[in-house]
Amino acid sequence: MHDQAPITDRQRVAETFWDRWALAGNEGVPRTPEGDLDVRAAAEAGERDARRVLPFLHPDAVVLELGCGVGRLLRPVAGHVAEAIGVDVSTVMIEEAEQFLADSPNVRLIKGDGATLEGVESESVDLVFSLLALIHVDKRSAFRYLREIRRVLKPGGRALLQFQNLLAQRGFELFQETVETDFPFEFYTPEELRFLVRGAGLEVQVEHQNGEFLEVVALRGRPDGWLREWRQGFKVDEVRRTGLFAEGGDLDRDGKLEFSIVNSTEQWRTAELNASLHRRQGGRLHMCHFVDGVLFGAPKGASKVSVQFSGGSLKLAADGKLVSFAPRRAEPMPPTGRLELHVAVIPSGLRWNEETARLFPSCAMAWTLPAGS
Numbered sequence: 267m268h269d270q271a272p273i274t275d276r277q278r279v280a281e282t283f284w285d286r287w288a289l290a291g292n293e294g295v296p297r298t299p300e301g302d303l304d305v306r307a308a309a310e311a312g313e314r315d316a317r318r319v320l321p322f323l324h325p326d327a328v329v330l331e332l333g334c335g336v337g338r339l340l341r342p343v344a345g346h347v348a349e350a351i352g353v354d355v356s357t358v359m360i361e362e363a364e365q366f367l368a369d370s371p372n373v374r375l376i377k378g379d380g381a382t383l384e385g386v387e388s389e390s391v392d393l394v395f396s397l398l399a400l401i402h403v404d405k406r407s408a409f410r411y412l413r414e415i416r417r418v419l420k421p422g423g424r425a426l427l428q429f430q431n432l433l434a435q436r437g438f439e440l441f442q443e444t445v446e447t448d449f450p451f452e453f454y455t456p457e458e459l460r461f462l463v464r465g466a467g468l469e470v471q472v473e474h475q476n477g478e479f480l481e482v483v484a485l486r487g488r489p490d491g492w493l494r495e496w497r498q499g500f501k502v503d504e505v506r507r508t509g510l511f512a513e514g515g516d517l518d519r520d521g522k523l524e525f526s527i528v529n530s531t532e533q534w535r536t537a538e539l540n541a542s543l544h545r546r547q548g549g550r551l552h553m554c555h556f557v558d559g560v561l562f563g564a565p566k567g568a569s570k571v572s573v574q575f576s577g578g579s580l581k582l583a584a585d586g587k588l589v590s591f592a593p594r595r596a597e598p599m600p601p602t603g604r605l606e607l608h609v610a611v612i613p614s615g616l617r618w619n620e621e622t623a624r625l626f627p628s629c630a631m632a633w634t635l636p637a638g639s
């Protein structure tokens with residue numbers, strides 16, 4: 267059911283505040299000396315920050331950004347999806363966004379009321395995302411948004427949401443800095459946020475504490491339902507190893523692991539691929555090289571994946587195209603210990619660790635590389 271309560275003073279204050287804020291010129295809305303939107307700066311910052319959202323997208327997806335501002339993030343996101351909807355409480359922001367996104371025909375902008383997603387059809391959205399916006403929304407309106415997010419998400423749809431963590435050192439500092447002002451900032455403890463997300467009818471699929479932020483991936487669906495579907499849905503087949511990965515030897519040698527991932531689900535269109543090379547020493551797993559990438563797949567389809575170790579780093583490719591975006595050396599490689607290669611196919615937003623590997627046994631694969639390595 268739509269939330270059609272009368273407009274509160276909090277909603278009115280939010281609108282006035284953000285209209286004024288938009289015109290003042292600041293990091294989120296960079297302006298030229300003449301006072302116009304600095305399109306280049308906004309586009310560059312948007313490209314950078316939108317990387318967070320990319321692992322959740324697929325070409326048929328309908329996505330919604332809550333608190334879209336001038337559309338910094340919507341612009342790059344729109345290129346990867348069927349439809350992108352932006353909702354914001356500020357008229358000034360929405361008008362600027364209309365200009366900034368004039369070349370993105372699949373974007374729809376809605377001037378919202380500050381607490382609901384009026385104008386968005388129920389069960390029509392695959393992903394809601396909100397970065398640097400819900401941190402500014404008063405708690406009661408934020409809870410109404412959570413209920414509205416549940417309403418507009420398709421069953422199985424997800425929401426990537428960012429809040430502020432009262433219990434983080436920087437979070438509490440910010441809280442103290444703003445107690446004597448009217449600056450709209452809201453803070454949560456992790457437990458409280460989990461409670462509210464669940465209270466709105468969503469499941470917490472992933473939770474990260476990231477500096478002053480609390481970030482959750484919330485799912486519209488039953489927790490055991492999606493977990494089971496995910497576990498059973500992805501199968502690995504036709505594994506082939508060449509080079510270092512087949513024969514062992516020192517890590518100066520290149521190696522390649524190829525396999526296919528068969529997705530037998532209808533629901534999951536994107537997954538995160540993680541590959542990591544480890545040494546296991548005395549029970550501890552040292553993560554020495556790490557890379558992740560995004561796998562876009564048709565439902566009920568198969569993708570050919572390769573993990574390559576060359577030039578001292580890991581690369582990931584799917585169906586012949588490089589998909590890795592974060593190769594890095596995590597820890598120095600200890601000189602001895604069993605060498606292991608781990609590959610995981612996990613829901614976007616989840617981080618790989620040994621617990622994740624236990625949770626997703628059918629997709630977190632580990633190979634112990636031959637002796638001598």
Ligand SMILES: C[S@@+](CC[C@H](N)C(=O)[O-])C[C@H]1O[C@@H](n2cnc3c(N)ncnc32)[C@H](O)[C@@H]1O
Pocket residue numbers: 280284285294332333334335336337338339353354355356359378379380381396397398399400402403404407
């Ligand atoms: C710091 S800006 C971030 C904009 C955008 N997410 C980005 O990263 O570029 C915060 C945005 O949240 C919007 N906002 C604040 N309170 C809101 C509310 N109650 N409902 C919808 N949007 C809101 C503001 O108008 C503003 O555009």
